[in-house]
Amino acid sequence: MQFHQSRRRFLGHSLGGVFAFAMKHACDSLFAAEPTGAVKRCVVLWMGGGPSQMETFDPKPGKATGGPTTSIATNVPGIEIASNFPEIAKRMDRLSLIRNLSSPEADHDRGQYIMHTGYPLIQAFPRPTLGSIVSHESPAADFPLFVSVGGKGLGPAYMGSDHAPFSVEDPAAAVQLIAGLRRQRRSMKFLEEFSTKFDESHLGSGLDRRRATLQRIERMMTTPFVKALDVDNSSESDRSRYGDGEFGRRCLLARRLLESGVRFVEIQHDGWDTHADNFNSVAELCGQIDAPWSALLDDLQSSGLWNETLVVWMGEFGRTPQINSDNGRDHFPNVTPVVLGGGAIKGGVVVGQTNETGLEIAGDKVTVPDLFATLLTGLGLDPAHEFRTEFGAIAPASDHGKVISTLL
Numbered sequence: 001m002q003f004h005q006s007r008r009r010f011l012g013h014s015l016g017g018v019f020a021f022a023m024k025h026a027c028d029s030l031f032a033a034e035p036t037g038a039v040k041r042c043v044v045l046w047m048g049g050g051p052s053q054m055e056t057f058d059p060k061p062g063k064a065t066g067g068p069t070t071s072i073a074t075n076v077p078g079i080e081i082a083s084n085f086p087e088i089a090k091r092m093d094r095l096s097l098i099r100n101l102s103s104p105e106a107d108h109d110r111g112q113y114i115m116h117t118g119y120p121l122i123q124a125f126p127r128p129t130l131g132s133i134v135s136h137e138s139p140a141a142d143f144p145l146f147v148s149v150g151g152k153g154l155g156p157a158y159m160g161s162d163h164a165p166f167s168v169e170d171p172a173a174a175v176q177l178i179a180g181l182r183r184q185r186r187s188m189k190f191l192e193e194f195s196t197k198f199d200e201s202h203l204g205s206g207l208d209r210r211r212a213t214l215q216r217i218e219r220m221m222t223t224p225f226v227k228a229l230d231v232d233n234s235s236e237s238d239r240s241r242y243g244d245g246e247f248g249r250r251c252l253l254a255r256r257l258l259e260s261g262v263r264f265v266e267i268q269h270d271g272w273d274t275h276a277d278n279f280n281s282v283a284e285l286c287g288q289i290d291a292p293w294s295a296l297l298d299d300l301q302s303s304g305l306w307n308e309t310l311v312v313w314m315g316e317f318g319r320t321p322q323i324n325s326d327n328g329r330d331h332f333p334n335v336t337p338v339v340l341g342g343g344a345i346k347g348g349v350v351v352g353q354t355n356e357t358g359l360e361i362a363g364d365k366v367t368v369p370d371l372f373a374t375l376l377t378g379l380g381l382d383p384a385h386e387f388r389t390e391f392g393a394i395a396p397a398s399d400h401g402k403v404i405s406t407l408l
Contacts, residue, residue: 040308040343040379041258042134044266045293047285047315048151049273050111052329053337054321054358055282057081058099065321065357067279076348084286087294093348094297095311095341096407100352101366103317103333108273111316111333116154118372119399128163130375131264132156133397135163137381138263142216143225147257149250150268158389165266171231171249228260229253241295248292255299258309272315276326297341306342310378313339321358335361338371344378344408351404369401377403 059082060066071080074092081089081097088095105111110121117127128136135146136159144166153165220226227233231253242248247269254265269289274281293313300306318336319329335354341347355362373383376397383398 040263040310041305042130042264042310042312042343042375042379043254043258043296044130044264045289045311045313046266046268047272047313048112048268048270049108049315050317050319050331051272051285051315051337052274052278052282052319053099053335053354054319054329055082055084055279056286057085057097057337057339058335058354058358059083060321060356060358063357065323065359067323069279079348079350082286084283085290087290091294091297094301094306095339095347096345096349096351098338098340098351098366098371098404099335099354100361100364101336101338101368101371102361103336103368106317106331106333108316108331111331113154114368115314115316115336117157118369118401125393125395126155126157127395128157128159129154129165130372131165131266132159132163133376133381134264134379135159141223141261142219143223143261145261145263147254147262147264148266148268149253149257150246151270153266153268158387158391158393158395168229168253170246171229171253224260225257225262228256228262231256241298242292245288245292247288248295251292251296255296258300258305259303274319274328275324275330276328278319278323278328300342308343310343310345310375311339311341312375336368340374340378340407346407349406351406366404367401369399370404371401372398373401374404374407378408 055069059071070083072083074089076092113121116129119127131146148165148167152167156163242252250267317333320332376383385397387395
């Protein structure tokens with residue numbers, strides 16, 4: 001279930017996603033019910049590998065488990081975070097922390113799965129990722145509503161390929177993707193012209209399907225979505241604030257996509273599996289995301305999209321409070337850090353706490369289903385809503401979680 005792949009394979013997957021999307025109106029829906037259209041926008045900052053809560057949003061300075069990490073005050077009195085996030089600390093009034101989320105999964109693949117779907121992995125009954133649910137429940141559009149930036153992302157399960165993530169490796173790959181789409185469009189036009197020279201009665205629905213696909217791509221190529229893919233058209237000020245780093249360019253692309261009408265964007269940032277040299281590695285990783293993440297928050301606020309956009313920062317699990325012999329931290333799902341903001345989420349709230357060493361959650365725990373019930377509610381969706389799969393099985397949107405009321 002690893003997200004990493006070669007650029008050639010990635011562009012192939014992306015173009016495949018385009019044609020799956022383009023066939024949307026030529027294929028039967030899996031669902032009898034119409035999408036609700038109630039969902040807003042969501043951007044997920046996915047920290048692949050599992051970020052350490054101790055070096056990000058639940059530091060323990062002065063404790064043996066805390067290592068050399070220090071804490072800094074934020075612009076919310078009483079809330080301190082790791083000094084690795086100086087810019088985010090200035091914006092804590094817009095964000096809220098979950099310090100007591102506990103996941104049952106310590107394996108990377110299973111951890112990625114449950115944190116993307118809200119359900120534990122059961123091969124016989126795959127579940128859709130949150131982005132696929134958002135795509136399905138949004139009004140139809142002539143462009144993809146779910147985009148994964150930096151990786152392929154997880155699949156739509158029973159919701160079908162219509163709601164799979166449209167994958168973009170990075171802004172440079174997006175430019176190649178646009179060129180590829182134009183080439184494919186010319187090729188499909190040729191095929192259509194060639195096919196019409198023959199007796200269409202022998203071609204049946206194949207020609208109709210090709211035409212429907214071509215028309216869909218034609219419409220998509222004229223939407224703001226395609227223009228948004230090219231971050232080189234951004235202003236010099238934007239490029240400066242987000243920076244030239246990989247994550248910065250991905251955040252800028254995500255903002256442009258949200259502005260173009262995309263409903264769900266996942267930005268992937270790998271490298272957080274810090275079994276060795278944890279403290280230097282996490283400091284470097286946080287340095288890569290602190291300014292771009294802050295710029296994204298600022299732009300969502302100034303553009304008026306903040307109240308319509310749910311922002312989520314998370315990975316597959318946290319890291320052990322104990323420091324191993326390689327000066328690293330190992331997998332620790334018992335405490336999985338999550339940061340939320342935007343939309344209906346209250347800012348400046350801390351949910352739960354760990355004990356003074358970070359080894360245990362002190363008091364009540366938040367479960368992964370609780371998180372997903374909260375995310376769905378924040379997006380205007382009913383966590384108890386039941387979908388019906390193509391096999392007739394009933395599939396609730398969330399796994400009987402309880403909404404975290406202090407956040408909404």
